[in-house]
Amino acid sequence: MAESAAQSPAPSRVVRSVTVLGAGSWGTTFAKILADAGRDVTMWARRPEVAHEITHEHVNSGYLPGITLPGNLRATSDAAEALEGADAVVLAVPSQSLRSNLERWRDLLPADTILVSLAKGVELGTLKRMSEVIGEVAGVPETSVVVVAGPNLAKEIAQGQPAAGVFACGDHERAVAVQEAAFTGYFRPYTNTDVVGSELGGACKNVIALSCGMAAGLGFGANTVATLITRGLAETGRLGVKLGADPMTFAGLAGVGDMVATCASPLSRNRTFGERIGKGETIEQAQQAVGGQVAEGVMSCRSIRDLAHRCGVDMPITDAMYRVCHEGRDPATVGAELLGRQQKPERM
Numbered sequence: 001m002a003e004s005a006a007q008s009p010a011p012s013r014v015v016r017s018v019t020v021l022g023a024g025s026w027g028t029t030f031a032k033i034l035a036d037a038g039r040d041v042t043m044w045a046r047r048p049e050v051a052h053e054i055t056h057e058h059v060n061s062g063y064l065p066g067i068t069l070p071g072n073l074r075a076t077s078d079a080a081e082a083l084e085g086a087d088a089v090v091l092a093v094p095s096q097s098l099r100s101n102l103e104r105w106r107d108l109l110p111a112d113t114i115l116v117s118l119a120k121g122v123e124l125g126t127l128k129r130m131s132e133v134i135g136e137v138a139g140v141p142e143t144s145v146v147v148v149a150g151p152n153l154a155k156e157i158a159q160g161q162p163a164a165g166v167f168a169c170g171d172h173e174r175a176v177a178v179q180e181a182a183f184t185g186y187f188r189p190y191t192n193t194d195v196v197g198s199e200l201g202g203a204c205k206n207v208i209a210l211s212c213g214m215a216a217g218l219g220f221g222a223n224t225v226a227t228l229i230t231r232g233l234a235e236t237g238r239l240g241v242k243l244g245a246d247p248m249t250f251a252g253l254a255g256v257g258d259m260v261a262t263c264a265s266p267l268s269r270n271r272t273f274g275e276r277i278g279k280g281e282t283i284e285q286a287q288q289a290v291g292g293q294v295a296e297g298v299m300s301c302r303s304i305r306d307l308a309h310r311c312g313v314d315m316p317i318t319d320a321m322y323r324v325c326h327e328g329r330d331p332a333t334v335g336a337e338l339l340g341r342q343q344k345p346e347r348m
Contacts, residue, residue, distance in 0.1 A: 012173055015114065015181035016040060019086040021105065023050050023075065025063040025154040026118055027092025032158055034090075035070040036184045043075040044082040051075035067158045080108050088114040088146075088178060095121025095130055095203075096299050102137045109138060114174050116146045116167075120202035121296055122303040127310065129199040142195075143170030146178045149198040149254035150190075151261030153268065157187060164188040166254045168198035190253065197245030198254040200236060204304055205259045206297035208232030209270035210321050212263040214331045216271075217278020228317060229263050234347070235315040239304070242311045270297040277324065278331050298325045316341060 016039060020031040023045035035041045045051040054060055054075035058068055076082050083089065089109060093101045098119050109115075115138060119130045128136070135142030150165035157163045167182075167189050169175035175191040182189050192198055208228060215224045236259075237250040249255055262268045273295035276286035283298065301321040308315040320338055323329040 013087075013114070013177040015087045015177050017086050018042075018088045018090060018181065019044065019082050020090040020092050021079070021082070021101070022090075022092030022118075023054065023060060023063065024092060024094075025158075026152060027090070028054070028060045028064050028069070029152075029154040029158040030090060030092060030118060030148070030182075031073055032067070032069055033182050033184055033187050035073040036186075037182055039072075039181050041070075041073045042082045042086070043073065044079050045075050045077055048077040051077045064155065064158050067155075079105055083108045083110060086110050086113055088116055088181065090116040090118060091130075091134065092118045095119040095296060096124060098130060099123065099133050099137055102134065106138055114146060114178060115140065115144070116148060116178055118148050120149070120199070120206060121300045122200075122203050122307055124299065124303045127303055127307045129196070129203070131195055131199060141170075144174060145169065145195070146175050147195050147198050147202075149202045149258060151253060151257045153261055153265055155267055160186045162186055162188075164190060164253055164257075166190050166192050166198055166252065168192040168195045168254070170195055192249065192252075192254070194246040194249045194254075196243050197240045197247075197249030200240045200243065200245060201250055201254040201258055203300050204232070204236040204239070204318070205262045206270045206295065207301045207304060207318050207321050208236070208259060208297075209262040209268050210274035210277075210295065210297040210301065210325070211317050213268075213271040213274025213276075214278035214324070215274075215335070217275040217280075218332055218335065225263065229259055232263075232317050233259055235308075235313075235317060239308055239311060239313045239315060242313050270295040273298065283325060297321065301325055 018034050018039050018041050020027050020043045023043055031041050031043050117130045123133055131142045131145040134145045146167050146169040167175045167179050179189045179191050211228045212225045241247050269290050273286050305318050305322045320334045324331050
């Protein structure tokens with residue numbers, strides 16, 4: 001399980017300068033955490049006007065309205081400028097665009113910089129986890145990539161509400177260095193060496209959050225949502241253990257912590273997206289309602305389903321979400337099919 005910040009040894013590497021590539025809500029929030037922890041933080045934003053707003057007005061109105069950003073946080077739309085001299089580079093782009101973005105940035109990365117992944121998903125086609133994609137594209141051992149997991153609803157953390165996260169890495173020294181760089185009075189980072197479990201927990205919870213949203217949209221209450229969270233955690237754990245994860249990871253922040261936050265909060269794009277589908281909207285209508293972005297779970301249910309099939313793991317809720325999102329099945333009908341499956345003992 002995770003190791004607390006108070007118990008961690010002092011890092012032999014020190015992260016002073018950090019680049020965050022991506023200016024969405026979570027990327028901006030993570031940059032704010034680092035800046036509040038006293039680090040020199042530079043963000044890369046795709047649009048120059050967003051970079052200008054962050055640097056000169058200290059806001060990112062499109063993604064974090066109402067949040068004032070620290071003065072030691074600046075942004076640029078020039079990736080080479082952003083990456084110069086960075087001790088750590090945080091990749092804060094969606095999982096399905098991570099590869100193409102990193103291919104453009106690869107030759108600009110400072111030597112031996114610590115790569116940190118905020119993306120939560122499984123890549124379509126290759127079925128690789130994000131640390132595997134980063135390792136492959138950047139030409140570094142995937143065990144050297146620090147993965148950020150846990151209940152990380154951006155708006156609440158940006159407001160300074162107490163929260164925690166898990167920094168998972170096979171190279172514990174790197175995890176501790178990033179942990180130290182992101183330790184603030186409102187955000188408590190823990191470390192973990194179980195990268196597989198931490199990444200799968202983060203990817204699968206988006207799919208389960210879709211199902212919880214659909215249940216709410218159909219008019220069902222807390223019992224239904226609790227059932228989906230619990231059984232969703234069980235199928236996530238089955239896949240994780242099959243791929244070598246520590247089963248106890250799923251009882252921690254990267255597992256049940258992230259699952260509960262994403263499945264229960266109206267701030268979760270995946271839950272909100274699912275609720276609209278449950279109320280009878282199409283994928284396109286739901287996409288427009290959440291700002292034109294497709295929820296990660298819509299894409300992830302396909303790749304996670306394919307990964308589960310390849311591993312011979314039964315993931316009925318994930319399969320149900322695939323049928324709704326990609327085969328056009330009715331959520332109520334699929335829900336009834338889930339309840340009508342063959343009876344069996346409860347197993348995790």
